[in-house]
Amino acid sequence: MKATSMILAVDRNHRNLELLSQFLGREGYQTRPAATLEEFDQALVEANDLGLALVDIAGFDRAIWERCEGLRHHKIPFLVISPKQSAAIQQASLTHGARGVLIKPLVVRELLGLIGSLLEEDADQGEAEG
């Protein structure tokens, strides 16, 4: 998988989506925003080009975990973004297949590093499988 892979960004807050798209775009990543569960579902239907997902769970109900399972099903690695440090959220995230949990506010440099390594790892796996 290439660094130009599409990143699915899930967030209730439009400004957050804008900022994610802006910061990731500067590094050459393309993002597909999803502000509702419907948009999330739609993105999963067209999941072929998705290399990674960032899921900000703030503002969503438990149904978000089902979509996370969907990501796992499609073998799309994803990070859960949480508004607070919580053992319960961390546990639920990992149970539903998340690679890690990030607490807001995110540090741009760290996020980019993490995305880079996840995509690279995914690409290596893909090559090995291929």
Next chain:
Amino acid sequence: MTKAPPTRLPTGITGLDEILGGGLIPARAYLLRGGPGTGKTTVGLHFLTSGDPHVEKPLFITMGEPEAQIRKNAEAVGFDLEGVTFLDLSPSSAFFSEVQSYDIFAPAEVEREPTTQQIIAQVDMLKPQRVFLDAMTQFRYLASDTFQFRKQALSFLRFLIEQGATVLFTSEGSHEAPDDDLQFMADGVIHLDFAAEGRTLGVSKFRGSDFRSGLHAMKLSATGAEVFPRLLPESYQQEFVAEALPSGVPELDELLHGGFERGTISVISGPTGVGKTTLGLQFMKEAAGRGERSVVYTFEERIGTLLHRAEAVHIPVHAMMQRGTLSVVQVEPLQWTPDEFACLVRQEVERNGTRIIMLDSTTGYRLSLRSGDLVGHLHALCKYLQNMGVAVLLISEIEAITGEFRATEAGISYLADNIVFLRYIEVQGELRRAIGVLKKRLSSFEPTLREIEITRYGIKVGKPLTELRGILRGMPEWIDAPRSNGGRDEGHIYDPGRRP
């Protein structure tokens, strides 16, 4: 070879320039700190509008108050912001809506870069020589930690200075968020405060220049900010001859061996209604005859009453005022701080060449002016007037009408070069008045007391009262063995026939 003193950039406030020794040193950064409502923005507006806008291209960078509001408030105070460019970095109302608020990244990550880019673009384009930044502390939220903030603030100031700007930046320092770091990095620090006694301005740091220390009174009025530098008497000197200023009443001049000298402080003390003000005005009447100007600052009595009283005792105050040889200024209670009052007196002396100044009275001065250390302020003012060769008359009211003698009240005797006292005395059941001199630094004086009368023809002073004793107690007695002629028939106001 001595270095030429640095050129100064006027701040737009005369009093502040005086405190700073002429103004700010250009191409440096100065911190203006103070709580809410202390006048930071007003001082900034003076700074931006004082130069030629076409040459200095002033720039106002606002992080809090929006441009439109600043312009509106400034116009209400009479500032012309026509030539001032604004860089408005304040949040718009849209930020409040969900569309604008975010929480995924820290503000430092999101806002810093666009803010910096906007500032750089504006400064590069305008090349301003005067920049006012309100408030630098907002940058604190754009830095991830205190180290980053310090580094960013320093490099930002350096960037502006390298572009040729003189920067005045404000801080909103509080106990919760101290601004000590900004004070360290600034080339000068100006503090504004708003206490119960009034507004004050003080300078605590000014790299490369001397400045006038202490707190100075500041006033925010309908025309902006005014600063009244604390009076430092030693910085004012004027050559003058310490000649005596006569009163024009021969007996009184005899008593004083000539009169009050220029550059001396004279206390005229006595109980209420005894004629202290009239006595002071008598010296002014004589000075007016020589064409010299005098000013009376009246703290208690209304101008109308004072003028009426003076005319009634043959002192032509109206004519004197018309000719400009007299001015009477009514000081309303709590109208001015001592620094403001001192500035007013200074203007009177330095612009109008006033030679005699009377403060009527020292008790009124104490009650009318807002401050803790009034004797200290009065001392400074009197010493300044002394250095300028002005004759100062301080009217001091003694509360007791009769009884044990007191020279003055309120602990001001130490200030006086001359002390003249007026007393009520009871002679044969009749209330009369006596005048005497207690102290005269520059000449000898008559040690005896004389009777004084205030009539519609003016002040009349009698011959020395050498035959009475116990005058200071207020209940004089005749000395048993009078001299051969006793002077009693030589023009005494006393009627010898009344002697027991």
